[in-house]
Amino acid sequence: MAGCGEFDLIRQYLTGLGADRGDVTYGVGDDAAITCPPASMPAVLALDTLVAGVHFPQDLPAAAVGYRALAVNLSDMAAMGATPAWALLGLTLPASDADWVAAFAGGLDRLARLNNVAVVGGDITRGPLTISLQITGFSPAPLRRDGARPGDRVWVSGRPGDAAGGLEVWQSAHRQTPRWQGLVRAFAEPRPRIALGQALRGIASAVIDVSDGVLADAGHIAEASQVALQLESTALQPSARLRAWAGAAAGQDLTLAGGDDYELLFTAPDEAGPVIGQVAGQTRTPVRCIGRVVRGAGVDWGGQNADAAARGGYRHFD
Structure with a gap:
């Protein structure tokens, strides 16, 4: 499939990914997403960046890259005892490749739906293949790494x-x-x-x-x-x-x-x-x-x- 511009890629492949959550007032399509966080619930935020050749092999299938981009963030949510909700995606591509983006989006979408996560926005730029994904979740009592005590x-x-x-x-x-x-x-x-x-x-x-x-x-x-x-x-x-x-x-x-x-x-x-x-x-x-x-x-x-x-x-x- 021929290459296309970043806005075409966003509209065709990166809109509507993940779960259809009732707390998303406005997702992809404006300068920023609008969401409705639950009252009195601490927000838990994480961000990971994956660089081709560093965090995953250059020849790893695009669907697996999309899956892993979300999985590493979901793992951070798991470590905090949080419920994941919304994700923002930053995708840097060496060239416009609609087939690759479609497969990438499919892998990300599959894991997002399994975990009730909505992808509510992001950006596409040109450069070495890099994926940054930021996720927001909630937890009534976030877990941390500083509470271990002798005898545990x-x-x-x-x-x-x-x-x-x-x-x-x-x-x-x-x-x-x-x-x-x-x-x-x-x-x-x-x-x-x-x-x-x-x-x-x-x-x-x-x-x-x-x-x-x-x-x-x-x-x-x-x-x-x-x-x-x-x-x-x-x-x-x-x-x-x-x-x-x-x-x-x-x-x-x-x-x-x-x-x-x-x-x-x-x-x-x-x-x-x-x-x-x-x-x-x-x-x-x-x-x-x-x-x-x-x-x-x-x-x-x-x-x-x-x-x-x-x-x-x-x-x-x-």
């Missing part, structure tokens, strides 16, 4: 490391091999844990989403809460499919430091274990206890000090 247990959802393994598969000659498609999906279509985050309100003492790797993000909780996190090596093992792909040693490294999982790492009082088990069942989210919070600083893994900055966590300017 440390938990994580899902299968950390699988997304990093999936990126390896995508970059290899095996990207089409059926055996490894579960890993590829873990990278291309992560599952933001919105329901789990909301259910953890009033239960978890600190929460963060695992975007930079378990060790790095555990370090963020430790620093914010001024405590130490002791992680058990036997509890934080790679999944069977990740071991099959990468082997035990490399699979362990990806589990600890791979990043891009968009799972939830959280702490909670020791006595909350049974309730967390119930929450996991109700939200259909696998969780496991992987350690405990103690006095001190930093992260300890399997009896060894784990320098989160050295072991993992993408840093743009290092």
Whole structure:
């Protein structure tokens, strides 16, 4: 399909994306969107920027890029225990490509509708392929990362490391091999844990989403809460499919430091274990206890000090 101007792309492909929410007075089509936030409900806002070749492979399908652009923001909402509502999209394209934009919009729209998010506006510009997406949500009691206390247990959802393994598969000659498609999906279509985050309100003492790797993000909780996190090596093992792909040693490294999982790492009082088990069942989210919070600083893994900055966590300017 021939290229077209930015206003044509917006009208044809980026208007009406996501849920049809009753609290959107006016969406795409004016200088700014008009929405009606719920009274006396704290707003929760997040923004992420994805750059081709840095946050996703240049050849990742456009639909997966659109999906991931929203997923990383929804994961931030999950970590805050928030209900997502409205999104603004900034799309920078190297050239006008209506087919690419249509596929991108389809992937974004699918995840937005699943999570009752309305895309209410944004902008398209020319330049290196970059996606910025800002999301607004609400929570009666937002979760934070600075509430962990000695005696708490440390938990994580899902299968950390699988997304990093999936990126390896995508970059290899095996990207089409059926055996490894579960890993590829873990990278291309992560599952933001919105329901789990909301259910953890009033239960978890600190929460963060695992975007930079378990060790790095555990370090963020430790620093914010001024405590130490002791992680058990036997509890934080790679999944069977990740071991099959990468082997035990490399699979362990990806589990600890791979990043891009968009799972939830959280702490909670020791006595909350049974309730967390119930929450996991109700939200259909696998969780496991992987350690405990103690006095001190930093992260300890399997009896060894784990320098989160050295072991993992993408840093743009290092």
